[in-house]
Amino acid sequence: MRAGDVEIVVARYAGYCYGVERALRITEEALEAAEGPVASLGPIIHNPSVVGRLEERGVKVVASAGEAATGTLIVRTHGVPPEVVEGARTTDLTLVDATCPFVAVAQRKAASLREAGYAVVILGERDHPEVAGLEGFAGEGAVVVEDAAGLPLAQLRGKRVGVVVQTTQTRANLASVAAALVPVARELLVFNTICDATEKRQSAACELAAEVDVVVVVGGRNSANTARLAQLCRAIESRTHHIESAAELAAAWFAGVRRIGVTAGASTPDEEIEATVAALQALCGG
Ligand code: SF4
Structure with missing residues (x-):
């Protein structure tokens, strides 16, 4: 041009991307099917104007399942910790999961590392909701780092270390974290969960x-x-x-x-x- x-x-x-289009389609379907109020656990996607338009159409952004109380509750694209979903299932809320399938893969990898007894390292932004969800799947003791400089190397020395990555990180950041762990870990398992x-x-x-x-x-x-x-x-x-x-x-x-x-x-x-x-x-x- x-x-x-x-x-x-x-x-x-x-x-x-695929995950955002899918989440918006799921939200549209939930709006059509819902008989009561519709809410999302945090913004469905990170775009204020899109979220604002959905709010005008009745999709209220809530911070917890308790705040929604009744109707339909949509799980955001970035996912949430498993205990949040389990808690919502014990209420009268109809739960609709719009977690991106790529985020769900990272969540399953984090859970599998925990179950296999690895010390789990999550590479991602400490305050990002996707990372909060991954921490929930990785369980207590998981370490969140934003780069190789943040790795607690003394704590990880001699351990079986497993790494998962926030889907939006760069390959270069993942490569530098893996390189820093190689001389330290007894065993190193890295899942590249950066999405396509x-x-x-x-x-x-x-x-x-x-x-x-x-x-x-x-x-x-x-x-x-x-x-x-x-x-x-x-x-x-x-x-x-x-x-x-x-x-x-x-x-x-x-x-x-x-x-x-x-x-x-x-x-x-x-x-x-x-x-x-x-x-x-x-x-x-x-
Ligand atoms: S994980 Fe990838 S495909 Fe899924 S919502 Fe995020 S950017 Fe989009």
Whole structure:
């Protein structure tokens, strides 16, 4: 696409992934089938405008099953700890599970490591809901680290160590954690639970960042995979801007540029990507 002398290039893989599309479809079906109130345990996906539109249609975001009390309760894409699901099953709530199947794989791997007696290391963001869910499956004693520097090596020395990864991490981060554990662990079992959609979006974003003068990353600021795209792009092209909506674009970011790259997180709808491209065309072509 062109806007005057400026070319606008959208990444090969950008926007909604399989897990997000599936969760939104499940939510639509739950809304149609529900006879009482509908709530989600935390936001269904990490995109404030999509979640806001669902709220307008009656999907209330709650922090616990107790807050929902009656009706239908949807488990978010990022999953929840098993005890939360077990607790909800003892109520009158109708439980609908929208956990992404890739997240569910990571949860099962975490549980299998615990059952097999491994010291479990979870590579991910400490405060992210997906990681909180993984911790629940990995059980007490699991260690959450954000990178190799955070590994408690003395505590893990001589042990059988098992690793699972938040689905939106980078391969490079996983590789450095595995490399740091090799000289320490008696036995090391690493499950690469990074999802396919994440890997495709990350490599497409890196290719794009290498070819343009400025990168715009569209998506929720609370979206881990969007933030990671911005981080990866910024390492290649320092003129990288993470926005939630086209209204945030500033003309000054594009002074003197010839090529603008646009990418978007896995929870960003197509219309937000299209609105960003349209706004860029207006800024640069007008
Ligand atoms: S980014 Fe991957 S793990 Fe997350 S919802 Fe999408 S497909 Fe599932």
